[in-house]
Amino acid sequence: xxxxxxxxxxxxxxxxxxxxxxxxxxxxxxxxxxxxxxxxxxxxxxxxxxxxxxxxxxxxxxxxxxxxxxxxxxxxxxxxxxxxxxxxxxxxxxxxxxxxxxxxxxxxxxxxxxxxxxxxxxxxxxxxxxxxxxxxxxxxxxxxxxxxxxxxxxxxxxxxxxxxxxxxxxxxxxxxxxxxxxxxxxxxxxxxxxxxxxxxxxxxxxxxxxxxxxxxxxxxxxxxxxxxxxxxxxxxxxxxxxxxxxxxxxxxxxxxxxxxxxxxxxxxxxxxxxxxxxxxxxxxxxxxxxxxxxxxxxxxxxxxxxxxxxxxxxxxxxxxxxxxxxxxxxxxxxxxxxxxxxxxxxxxxxxxxxxxxxxxxxxxxxxxxxxxxxxxxxxxxxxxxxxxxxxxxxxxxxxxxxxxxxxxxxxxxxxxxxxxxxxxxxxxxxxxxxxxxxxxxxxxxxxxxxxxxxxxxxxx
Ligand code: ARG
Numbered sequence: 001x002x003x004x005x006x007x008x009x010x011x012x013x014x015x016x017x018x019x020x021x022x023x024x025x026x027x028x029x030x031x032x033x034x035x036x037x038x039x040x041x042x043x044x045x046x047x048x049x050x051x052x053x054x055x056x057x058x059x060x061x062x063x064x065x066x067x068x069x070x071x072x073x074x075x076x077x078x079x080x081x082x083x084x085x086x087x088x089x090x091x092x093x094x095x096x097x098x099x100x101x102x103x104x105x106x107x108x109x110x111x112x113x114x115x116x117x118x119x120x121x122x123x124x125x126x127x128x129x130x131x132x133x134x135x136x137x138x139x140x141x142x143x144x145x146x147x148x149x150x151x152x153x154x155x156x157x158x159x160x161x162x163x164x165x166x167x168x169x170x171x172x173x174x175x176x177x178x179x180x181x182x183x184x185x186x187x188x189x190x191x192x193x194x195x196x197x198x199x200x201x202x203x204x205x206x207x208x209x210x211x212x213x214x215x216x217x218x219x220x221x222x223x224x225x226x227x228x229x230x231x232x233x234x235x236x237x238x239x240x241x242x243x244x245x246x247x248x249x250x251x252x253x254x255x256x257x258x259x260x261x262x263x264x265x266x267x268x269x270x271x272x273x274x275x276x277x278x279x280x281x282x283x284x285x286x287x288x289x290x291x292x293x294x295x296x297x298x299x300x301x302x303x304x305x306x307x308x309x310x311x312x313x314x315x316x317x318x319x320x321x322x323x324x325x326x327x328x329x330x331x332x333x334x335x336x337x338x339x340x341x342x343x344x345x346x347x348x349x350x351x352x353x354x355x356x357x358x359x360x361x362x363x364x365x366x367x368x369x370x371x372x373x374x375x376x377x378x379x380x381x382x383x384x385x386x387x388x389x390x391x392x393x394x395x396x397x398x399x400x401x402x403x404x405x406x407x408x409x410x411x412x413x414x415x416x417x418x419x420x421x422x423x424x425x426x427x428x429x430x431x432x433x434x435x436x437x438x439x440x441x442x443x444x445x446x447x448x449x450x451x452x453x454x455x456x457x458x459x460x
Contacts, residue, residue, distance in 0.1 A: 003081050005090060023080040024323050030330065031085050032071045034120040036064045038113060039089070041216035042196060043104055045209050051107065056100045063096050064089070084323075085117075086110050107208050109200035111230045111318040116196045118329070120217065122239050125333045126188045132340035133177050133184075133246070134457055139347045140174040141457070143167070145450045148443040151428055152267065152357035153366050160364030163431045166352060167446035174453050176249040181460070183242045191235045194219035198226035201317040230317040233307065233325050240304045240328060243336045250339055251297040254290040257350070261287055266356045271349045289346055293339045300335055303328035358428075362402050365393050367431045371403065374425045378417040388414050404428075 002013050040061050047057035067089060070076045082088045087110075094101035144167035154164035194214035197204065203226045210222035223229035260267035270287065278284035306328040314321055368389050375385035392414050396402060404426050412418050424430055436442040 003079070003091065004083075005087055005094075019081060019083075022083065022320070024084045024326065025078050025080055025082065025088060027326050027330065028085045028114075028117075029071075029078050029088075031117045031121060032089065033068065034117040034124075035085050035089055035113070036068045037120060038116045038196060038217065039064055039104060041213045042108055044216055045197075045212045046103075046106055048212055049207055049209055051206055051208075052103050056103060059097055059100055060093065060104055063093055063101070067092050067096075084110070084114075086113050107197070107199060107204040107206035109198075109230075111200050112195050112198040112226075114322075115198075115230060115232070116194070116217070118233075118325070119191055119193070119195065119219070119235065122191050122235060122329070123188060125337070126184050126191065126239065129243075129246070129336060129340065130181050130184050130460070132337065132344060133181050134460060135344045136340065136347060137174050137177050137181075137453060137457055139344065140170045140177070141450050141453045143347070143350070143352075144170045144174070144446055147352065147354075148446040148450070149429075149432075150352065150354050150357065151361050151432065152352075153361040153364050154441075160361070160366050162369055163361045163366045163428050164441040165432050165443055165446050166354075166357065167443070167450070168441040171446065171449050171453070173249065173253050177246075178453070178456060180242065180246045180249065183245065184239075187235070187238045187242050189220070190238060192218075192220045193229070194222045195229035195232075197222060198229045201227050201230050227317045231314065231319075231322070233311055233322065236325055236329050237304070237307050237311065240300070240307060240332045243332050244301055244304050247293075247297045247300045247336060247339060250343055251294045254293040254343070257346075258287050258290050258294075261290075265360075267353055267360075269351045269353065270346060274346055274349065289342050293343060296335045296339055300332050303332045362404070362428060365396070365403065367403060367426065367428055368393060370425050370431045370434075371422070374422060375415060375417060380415065380417060 002010075004010075004014065043052060043057050043060045043064075046052045047054060052060070067076065071078070071089075076088075076092060078085070078088045082091050090101070090104060093104060147166035147170070150166035151163050152166045152169060153160040154162050154169070194210060194217060196213045196217070197208050197210035214220070214222050257268055257270075259265055261270060272285065274287075274289055275285040276288045278286065307325060310321055310324050310328075371392070372382065372385040372389045375388060376382050380388070392403070392406075392411075395414075396406070406426075408420055408423075411422055433442050433444075436444055439445065
């Protein structure tokens with residue numbers, strides 16, 4: 001039997017292979033809630049515009065809600081013959097209430113229906129992703145407060161550069177995640193536009209009220225141009241590209257944590273419940289969670305290229321190519337959510353080895369720039385002081401010493417401007433403390449920063 005709701009002008013049934021090739025129900029079934037929400041708003045509007053009767057609206061809404069529960073509880077078999085989620089739900093509605101159900105699609109097309117569903121879906125997940133990012137920011141703020149005074153070596157070229165506060169390091173990532181949240185909030189404004197009522201491409205001859213469906217679906221306003229709103233997937237691209245930045249940030253911190261966990265660094269330990277073993281090497285404890293976050297980055301970037309390419313040559317307005325927008329969108333949502341949940345759990349349980357980080361900073365001569373600056377403040381030109389400190393390092397390495405092992409007499413041999421006030425400079429804690437300006441690594445600045453992040457989190 002030909003079940004197609006569009007079969008009217010066809011003499012032949014759809015080829016079975018073509019049916020399989022063109023179906024999207026296996027992918028878009030997850031949109032059932034949004035589809036029903038959109039249909040309820042649509043029929044409410046049809047009734048308010050006098051296009052369906054009160055009792056018709058009531059029975060349609062009641063039945064749609066029952067269908068929603070039945071899909072949720074797997075009591076409806078969603079059929080590939082019915083192509084997609086929209087046709088499956090509408091057919092089920094018609095099966096249950098007959099001709100009244102056939103009125104739902106008045107003044108609507110699947111073209112505006114699908115993009116409405118997608119906008120609702122994207123909006124919901126933007127809000128969820130923001131929540132997950134905020135949780136990570138909260139953990140970062142707590143850890144940074146705890147470690148405002150903890151010293152670690154900062155790196156450039158991945159070589160020890162200058163000592164920094166561990167709190168300062170962690171807040172660098174909080175800054176990135178804050179920008180990601182701000183990007184999502186901005187993207188949400190462009191997502192939150194109502195395409196419903198655009199119908200197939202040009203609008204409809206029925207006297208509909210697109211402001212009402214916008215209000216019912218909590219969209220900010222109806223879209224400006226029906227042709228545009230049917231064919232536009234910029235919002236999906238913008239959302240995925242924002243997710244690319246999020247996962248890129250997650251990947252960077254994961255990479256650093258993997259290195260910091262390596263016994264040769266020993267800066268960080270994770271609970272065993274977050275590590276995995278090897279099937280052959282009994283000693284192994286591997287950071288697979290972090291590696292997978294790093295690994296999934298490629299996949300999310302690929303989704304961006306996927307959707308960009310899908311959109312590239314499409315003429316206005318709807319083409320079936322658009323059905324391919326769902327896979328990259330859903331895959332991005334699934335994976336970014338998993339990565340954020342995983343990282344949120346992991347950061348909460350991370351334990352930093354303060355002693356090891358401290359010793360590495362000392363051994364790595366990380367205060368060399370401070371010593372050079374000390375000489376500059378005494379009147380030595382910077383290039384000269386750079387060279388003098390270089391020779392101090394050479395000397396220390398030969399004698400297997402650190403700066404703080406040098407006696408005052410030894411120190412004075414490097415320049416006659418060096419006096420006992422150098423002791424203050426050689427104290428690594430002071431290297432942090434003296435960088436006490438906005439954005440600097442001093443524990444006081446870290447604490448100020450923690451407060452401003454907390455305020456931001458609270459306000460959102
Ligand atoms: N399954 C389709 C999609 O995901 C729904 C829209 C179908 N519209 C059409 N004119 N064939 O894009």
